[in-house]
Amino acid sequence: MEFLISEILGWLTFLQRPSVLLQLLALAALALALVQLRRLPPLPRLRLLWRWPASVLLLLGELLIALLLALAGQRLGLVLLAIQIHLIWLALQLIESQLLCRLLTAEARQILVSRLIRPLFLIYVGLSLLDALGSLQDMALASLGVWFGSEITQGRLCQVVLVLYLLLVGVELPARWVSQLLQRGLSLNEGSSRALEQILRYALFSLGVVWALASLGVNQNGMLAVAGGLSVGLGFGIKEVFSNIISGLWLLIEGSVRPGEVLMHEGEVCEVRRLGPRATTLWRSTDNAELVVPNQTFFTTATTTYTRSDRMRRCSLALAVPRTWPPQQILDLLVTIAAEHPSVLAEPAPVARLQGFGIRRYDYSLNYSIPDPLLAGAVASELRLAIYRRFQDLGIDRPA
Structure with missing residues (x-):
């Protein structure tokens, strides 16, 4: 001072x-x-x-x-x-x-x-x-004192902090370039490439930490003694962090959860925006919110994905129509309405089914396919509106 x-x-x-x-x-x-x-x-x-x-x-x-x-x-x-x-x-x-x-x-x-x-x-x-x-x-x-048996100066400490910062921030782009080159040369998938990128970043930063300790002249025996004493207490506090990091690397290698993947999370359809070392960032289209979910969640709970093999999703609408109208006419009408929608795929073709008989109404279902799971809500709303208008034009009572 x-x-x-x-x-x-x-x-x-x-x-x-x-x-x-x-x-x-x-x-x-x-x-x-x-x-x-x-x-x-x-x-x-x-x-x-x-x-x-x-x-x-x-x-x-x-x-x-x-x-x-x-x-x-x-x-x-x-x-x-x-x-x-x-x-x-x-x-x-x-x-x-x-x-x-x-x-x-x-x-x-x-x-x-x-x-x-x-x-x-x-x-x-x-x-x-x-x-x-x-x-x-x-x-x-200027001396900052003796740490672990070695005198530390401000210049040496600032030099070490600067190098560690450069490793923490600057290795991201080189690691990404190296992983992309190896992906092309070894025909790796996207998940393996991203996992390799994370491993390279961790390895380079670990080497930087070892160099920093050696540059500061820290007594390794004293450092190991302190680390051993703190490991038990810190282990209970940071075990979840390491669990999430390992889970993130495994998810990248396996490719079960990838950026761009559309999956179901807490009853909402979400898109994976980023798979980080500790948590995964999901985008929820209903309210344009981003959710940060720990990677370990995808190991401890079942996850429904709509884009594991392709992005096509099969959707269904349920409705009830008065029994005064012939079932075949209603089935053909539902298929025609679905086929006219620009976002409904022609293959596999839309299918309408008679699900059951009621006292006053018959239950029907309309199954159709869309190219993107994120369009499910909008397409379902537009189809309901089209069905309502067509039934109104034909004099059919509104469906329930």
């Missing part, structure tokens, strides 16, 4: 220098001027300049400030640092908009930019500012 307080006092002393204050005020005035100018209507003489992006105008202003400070014989280290950071940011924007859009899908690009490129840029900005304040080396060598 004393070291941190002394470093903060050193930063305040550095910021109070006239040359530093001059650069900070110039940069702040430039940013404020650009904000105010953007609010004003464009002048006819400067209409071409107004078309330039604000980042480009800010860069030109920073270059102008650096030139003026150099002519005045003043220091311009902070201004040059701002120009450097600004150029790197513009380069990243150009790479993202021109190169990554052509090489990666939208999902992969979003993962790479939000989880890897921009966090690394923020880390670079922070380290550059600490270096400009003259505290980077001192903070890196």
Whole structure:
């Protein structure tokens, strides 16, 4: 704590220098001027300049400030640092908009930019500012104490945390590419490919953890002793987590639950959106909700799937019609109505059946096939409406 307080006092002393204050005020005035100018209507003489992006105008202003400070014989280290950071940011924007859009899908690009490129840029900005304040080396060598028989410094700990973060986030795309190459070369199915991707991610991250412990110089005997003491207590708390992870890998290898699969969950038809290491994300079409279900659920309960072999689903409608009408006429009418619907498949053909006799009404059923299980609710509603209208046109009492 004393070291941190002394470093903060050193930063305040550095910021109070006239040359530093001059650069900070110039940069702040430039940013404020650009904000105010953007609010004003464009002048006819400067209409071409107004078309330039604000980042480009800010860069030109920073270059102008650096030139003026150099002519005045003043220091311009902070201004040059701002120009450097600004150029790197513009380069990243150009790479993202021109190169990554052509090489990666939208999902992969979003993962790479939000989880890897921009966090690394923020880390670079922070380290550059600490270096400009003259505290980077001192903070890196500051000791955090002795852990498991080894002295840990802030610099070494930050280095290990950074590498582990890069492994945790950065290995997703390489693992996916390797699994796709092996899928093509070994003719693996989609589930095996995704399972291989997860195994590669776990293996690389485990190697990173081993390297981190070795880099920190942690005493392995002490670490094993602590791990052995905690294993019994933690085992009861995290056994469900490991059970879900193993279940997720097995589901991927077996292919019984795959992304895109349509299955029944708690009486609702859902589509599998993502099969993660711990839980599966399901999409429920009735209310556009996403359900996060632990992977172990699919091992402990029976699951009805509609797309294991194909996406075709056989549906049924039940209705009762007054007995005054001939059953054969009703059967033919129901088949005709189902066949006219654009979402009802011609093969297998719709089938109508007489299910039973009542005192006043006869019970009928209409069986038909649709190409997608997610269309079941909409098609059933449209068929009921079509039956009601056709019966009304023929003078048949509304079905029950």
